[in-house]
Amino acid sequence: MEKRAIAIIGTGYVGLVTAVSLAELGHNVICVDIDKNKLNLLMAGKSPIYEPGLETLLVQNLKSGRLSFTWNHRQAIQNADIIYLAVGTPSLQDGSVDLSYLMEAAKEISLSAHDEIVVVTKSTVPVGTSEIVKKFIEKHAVQPINVHVVSNPEFLREGQALQDTFHADRIVIGADDDVGAKILMELYEPLHLNIIRTDLRSAELIKYASNAFLATKISFINEIANICERLNANIEDVARGMGSDSRIGTQFLKAGIGYGGSCFPKDTNALMQIAGNLSHQFELLEAVIHVNNRQQSLLFEKAKTRFAKLKHLKIALLGLSFKPNTDDLRESPALPLANKLIQDGAKVIAFDPVAYEKGRKLLPDEVKVTDDIRHALQEADLAFIVTDWDVIKDFPLALYEKLMKRPVIFDGRNCFALSEVSQYAIEYHSIGRQSIYRLKEVSLKRQTMKQKTVSSINFLTT
Numbered sequence: 001m002e003k004r005a006i007a008i009i010g011t012g013y014v015g016l017v018t019a020v021s022l023a024e025l026g027h028n029v030i031c032v033d034i035d036k037n038k039l040n041l042l043m044a045g046k047s048p049i050y051e052p053g054l055e056t057l058l059v060q061n062l063k064s065g066r067l068s069f070t071w072n073h074r075q076a077i078q079n080a081d082i083i084y085l086a087v088g089t090p091s092l093q094d095g096s097v098d099l100s101y102l103m104e105a106a107k108e109i110s111l112s113a114h115d116e117i118v119v120v121t122k123s124t125v126p127v128g129t130s131e132i133v134k135k136f137i138e139k140h141a142v143q144p145i146n147v148h149v150v151s152n153p154e155f156l157r158e159g160q161a162l163q164d165t166f167h168a169d170r171i172v173i174g175a176d177d178d179v180g181a182k183i184l185m186e187l188y189e190p191l192h193l194n195i196i197r198t199d200l201r202s203a204e205l206i207k208y209a210s211n212a213f214l215a216t217k218i219s220f221i222n223e224i225a226n227i228c229e230r231l232n233a234n235i236e237d238v239a240r241g242m243g244s245d246s247r248i249g250t251q252f253l254k255a256g257i258g259y260g261g262s263c264f265p266k267d268t269n270a271l272m273q274i275a276g277n278l279s280h281q282f283e284l285l286e287a288v289i290h291v292n293n294r295q296q297s298l299l300f301e302k303a304k305t306r307f308a309k310l311k312h313l314k315i316a317l318l319g320l321s322f323k324p325n326t327d328d329l330r331e332s333p334a335l336p337l338a339n340k341l342i343q344d345g346a347k348v349i350a351f352d353p354v355a356y357e358k359g360r361k362l363l364p365d366e367v368k369v370t371d372d373i374r375h376a377l378q379e380a381d382l383a384f385i386v387t388d389w390d391v392i393k394d395f396p397l398a399l400y401e402k403l404m405k406r407p408v409i410f411d412g413r414n415c416f417a418l419s420e421v422s423q424y425a426i427e428y429h430s431i432g433r434q435s436i437y438r439l440k441e442v443s444l445k446r447q448t449m450k451q452k453t454v455s456s457i458n459f460l461t462t
């Protein structure tokens with residue numbers, strides 16, 4: 001394997017995971033970023049994001065000397081033969097993509113790169129952007145240059161990004177000439193993964209199409225869940241029955257309170273824009289986004305239907321990150337939910353085992369934040385489960401029952417089996433399943449049992 005000199009522009013989630021993985025494969029990787037605080041952390045071997053396994057690989061590859069960081073673009077770019085673009089491509093107000101960071105990076109390449117280089121677009125970009133980047137670099141290049149552009153989208157899930165890198169279902173390599181594509185194929189060869197070779201535009205579209213399709217699966221199953229509730233059917237059984245058809249597949253059929261995160265909301269909106277710009281109304285995707293927005297307020301609506309007033313109630317908001325094993329709160333359903341509860345006059349105490357610090361900065365001041373689940377549940381009237389962290393799923397139901405003042409749970413992630421919940425004096429509302437109103441029933445039963453025990457003791461003593 002030829003050892004490559006690789007520069008990565010942008011040390012966000014995608015850039016950092018890519019950098020660490022390529023260094024681990026034995027290449028020399030230098031990362032550049034404009035955020036000096038972040039770079040200082042990284043140079044000290046500290047990961048600015050919570051991602052299982054990432055910090056270990058970071059430290060290992062810093063020590064080996066294969067991985068380094070700089071804020072000097074020239075230093076990173078001038079000796080690299082492969083340059084990855086991994087800068088952010090955030091959404092603009094209208095849902096379109098902000099390419100300003102990407103074009104800044106292209107400008108830096110044009111100033112410092114020379115001879116033959118491969119530029120890899122890792123950032124998610126609208127179809128046609130890689131061609132624009134190539135033309136821009138060629139036009140503004142200060143030194144003679146031969147640019148090969150490759151689109152190599154990422155499909156990493158937060159929380160399992162390293163697993164997804166080293167054991168990906170596929171690697172997409174899109175290029176309109178073979179030179180850059182061949183170099184990237186060789187780069188990834190040691191991973192022995194399925195490589196899909198396409199043209200530039202198709203590769204760029206694969207990313208949007210994949211995320212839009214996964215979002216569609218989620219909104220579809222959420223709609224089936226809503227029907228299940230009205231029919232007294234059980235969404236878990238329905239999803240299991242559907243998913244065992246290999247044409248449908250079991251994954252991404254978990255009903256809940258909607259998708260969040262940095263990718264699905266952004267990419268579905270961007271694809272809507274892309275279609276709109278081509279005078280095509282993507283009606284299906286429009287519905288997917290609409291269903292998701294509605295689904296995100298489902299728990300709140302359920303609580304409002306059940307208890308007309310939430311004012312003065314103490315509410316435990318369990319989980320802040322958009323999914324477990326990440327501290328990412330982007331587009332998390334927890335944020336709008338917390339805002340609604342506060343607006344309704346509830347007293348909210350939010351718990352997250354990892355994202356509590358970030359949560360504190362993003363939630364309204366009125367929300368108390370803790371990393372102790374017991375503290376959140378103590379004397380709470382209601383609990384809302386937003387994220388299916390293990391610590392929430394594994395927290396004994398007996399303790400939910402014991403710690404809460406009135407154990408009523410609105411579970412947006414179906415963390416508990418109905419058969420299990422029904423053994424406790426808990427009122428339980430979940431997604432796509434029947435509600436359980438055992439609160440009174442079980443307490444009454446226990447009271448009667450207690451009375452019986454007392455009277456039998458009385459009987460024995462008299």
Ligand code: UDX
Pocket residue numbers: 154155156157158159211214218251252253254255256257258259260261262263264322323
């Ligand atoms: C996603 C894609 O999976 C990844 O390929 C892409 O490159 C980046 O975006 P990520 O956002 O990290 O990854 O999370 P993912 O595990 O895909 O979940 C996204 C959202 O969908 C989460 O809010 C999750 O809770 C929700 N989801 C997922 C469901 O509601 N039901 C499911 O069955 C699966």
